[in-house]
Amino acid sequence: MRQDKTLILVVDDDEAVRESLKFSLELEGVEVGLCQAGQELFSHPRLAAAKCLVLDFKMPDIDGIGVLQTLRERGITLPAILITGHATAALRQRAAEAGAIDVLQKPLLGTVLFDSIRQATRAS
Template sequence: MADKCAVVCVVDDDAAARSALKFALEVDGLDVRLYDGPQALLAEESLPREACLVIDYRMPEMDGLDLVRALRARKIGLPAIMITGRANKDLRRRAQKCGVHCLLEKPLSDGQLIACIRSALAGG
């Protein structure tokens, strides 16, 4: 069972994707906060201390890696999981360089996201 103190912050510009992720993560007992894009997350004044970020890679305002870089520049080191429709070697390399915990390709397989979230929240 996931840590009840931990929060998963989902950042995705697609409302249907946000809703589906929220449902799936809450079924697994996680506390979920939704953000409709990078600027909404960056505007958040009180991000939880115990949290994991689930970030879509392709968004109109800025891509997911730029969002992670912006957070790191603000000294926000929450573990980040990136979700993308196309993961190639270059994107994997750039994500690793940014400190992304997991890079997952859509469609997500059963349990894949939950396993990455648990690992990220455990500091692994």
């Protein structure tokens, strides 16, 4: 019997980052959907099937925290991990208040992202 792969949605405005995250996560055996902006995520056809979100903090249309707040307002509470180039204590606090389960600083070395996803999907 075939077991479906876990779907992770990655939202980042940088194509190189999106593609590299997709490649590394697929090596770990998960299915990855990509969005280049928060607005695109809101209408993603498989949003309801996702087990975890990976959101860039800085994006041109709406930042990662704004994406989380909008999702929460719509009753969507799936686990989310915020990635950023500069993880301050204030940003971590804001992200936690918006519902992020983790804030990871780029560059994402080793298995730090997958480990956080694994923990998030176990808890959900």
